[in-house]
Amino acid sequence: MSDKILDESELTEEAEPLTPDELIASLLQDLILDNPPADIATDFIENFVLQERAESPAILAMIDAPTESIIQLLEQVVTANYNGQIEALQVKGAAFIEGLKFEVKTQLENLAK
Amino acid sequence: MKQTDTAQTDTPPQKAKKSRTVGREIKEIYRLNAENETDAPEFLSAVPIHANERRYIKQNYGAGLYLIEEKQGGRFKGRYEVSIEDFTETQNTTLTVEMPTESADFGENDFDFEPESEQSNAWQYQLLIEKEKTKRLETELRATKAGSQNEMQTTVSALERAYEQNRELMMLMLSNAQKPQQDATQQALNMLEKSFGIVNRAKAISDEISPNETSGGGSSLLGDVSKLINSIGQNAPTFIPLLGGLLGGGGTPKTVRPAHAQNATTTGADGQGGGLVDLANKVVLQQKEVTKK
Numbered sequence: 001m002s003d004k005i006l007d008e009s010e011l012t013e014e015a016e017p018l019t020p021d022e023l024i025a026s027l028l029q030d031l032i033l034d035n036p037p038a039d040i041a042t043d044f045i046e047n048f049v050l051q052e053r054a055e056s057p058a059i060l061a062m063i064d065a066p067t068e069s070i071i072q073l074l075e076q077v078v079t080a081n082y083n084g085q086i087e088a089l090q091v092k093g094a095a096f097i098e099g100l101k102f103e104v105k106t107q108l109e110n111l112a113k
Numbered sequence: 114m115k116q117t118d119t120a121q122t123d124t125p126p127q128k129a130k131k132s133r134t135v136g137r138e139i140k141e142i143y144r145l146n147a148e149n150e151t152d153a154p155e156f157l158s159a160v161p162i163h164a165n166e167r168r169y170i171k172q173n174y175g176a177g178l179y180l181i182e183e184k185q186g187g188r189f190k191g192r193y194e195v196s197i198e199d200f201t202e203t204q205n206t207t208l209t210v211e212m213p214t215e216s217a218d219f220g221e222n223d224f225d226f227e228p229e230s231e232q233s234n235a236w237q238y239q240l241l242i243e244k245e246k247t248k249r250l251e252t253e254l255r256a257t258k259a260g261s262q263n264e265m266q267t268t269v270s271a272l273e274r275a276y277e278q279n280r281e282l283m284m285l286m287l288s289n290a291q292k293p294q295q296d297a298t299q300q301a302l303n304m305l306e307k308s309f310g311i312v313n314r315a316k317a318i319s320d321e322i323s324p325n326e327t328s329g330g331g332s333s334l335l336g337d338v339s340k341l342i343n344s345i346g347q348n349a350p351t352f353i354p355l356l357g358g359l360l361g362g363g364g365t366p367k368t369v370r371p372a373h374a375q376n377a378t379t380t381g382a383d384g385q386g387g388g389l390v391d392l393a394n395k396v397v398l399q400q401k402e403v404t405k406k
Contacts, residue, residue: 049393050400060389105389111396 041103
């Protein structure tokens with residue numbers, strides 16, 4: 001089977017604003033993969049905040065929302081698309097979100113100094 | 114979903130580059146049963162593209178053969194059959210997915226079926242995929258019929274999205290099929306329409322069209338769905354798209370969030386209205402000042 005590489009630059013050129021579903025699903029995926037909140041925060045700030053992408057304020061507002069509300073949003077996505085991963089969300093969701101909030105705020109404050 | 118034995122996997126990259134910088138594509142992952150090609154592929158997940166895809170699949174589904182359907186903006190982009198070993202890492206630790214350029218059975222514009230056979234494996238395969246999707250969505254719908262209005266709305270939205278995406282795919286296949294396959298393609302499209310007729314019928318009922326129209330199977334399910342949707346309409350739901358509203362009109366949300374999501378505000382965890390947004394704006398202004406200098 002011959003392959004072609006899905007080139008990242010090609011995808012970047014076609015990037016479209018993220019939908020709310022995609023934002024939520026992306027956050028959930030990071031949680032499930034145990035991606036460090038510090039890395040997520042760095043990536044978000046570099047590629048969304050500093051790039052002034054339109055969906056950046058919405059993401060920040062979501063991160064800034066009460067943890068319980070974010071968990072509720074993630075639970076809906078889990079129910080609809082990720083059957084069986086509710087346990088991961090319930091076990092480590094709060095800690096992950098709190099870590100992400102802390103990292104985003106800390107990194108932004110450091111940049112603002 | 115199964116957790117895999119990660120002992121067999123490669124060492125994950127020290128820092129995986131996230132995919133938020135790239136176009137958001139939805140991929141639907143199906144596990145192929147290599148032992149018996151007639152078995153329906155098992156639908157696993159619909160996920161946004163992610164640079165950690167290999168790790169994600171390995172962690173959640175294990176090594177094996179997968180069918181990946183790729184869509185961008187709701188438009189079909191490609192379909193490819195890969196084994197987990199085909200996922201490679203680039204030098205900068207960004208994971209890429211290698212897509213086959215030649216896939217006679219699954220390419221977007223290559224429907225090179227045997228003219229005399231309407232039962233080619235690839236076509237059966239596609240029908241099986243659609244059947245599994247339909248079964249899964251119907252199962253989800255049944256599971257939520259006793260649930261809250263909020264859960265039903267989410268499920269209906271998911272059904273609508275799935276229906277639109279699949280119909281688009283089927284129309285594309287219909288336009289590309291050879292003549293002998295057009296009948297089979299049309300039949301499959303009719304099956305798809307019927308399968309997702311639940312959503313259309315429920316919506317029609319909510320618009321006060323006669324509820325006596327049914328399309329066969331699922332009429333009792335239709336009744337449950339219609340009751341809930343009518344209830345939603347009658348109660349003038351206050352579903353407010355959380356993120357869509359915060360986008361301030363710059364983006365159009367494709368789904369709605371339940372009413373209780375209104376609890377999520379921009380006041381910030383410490384009660385200082387829009388804290389992170391203001392902080393981010395300050396950072397951006399500073400960066401611009403630095404750039405000017």
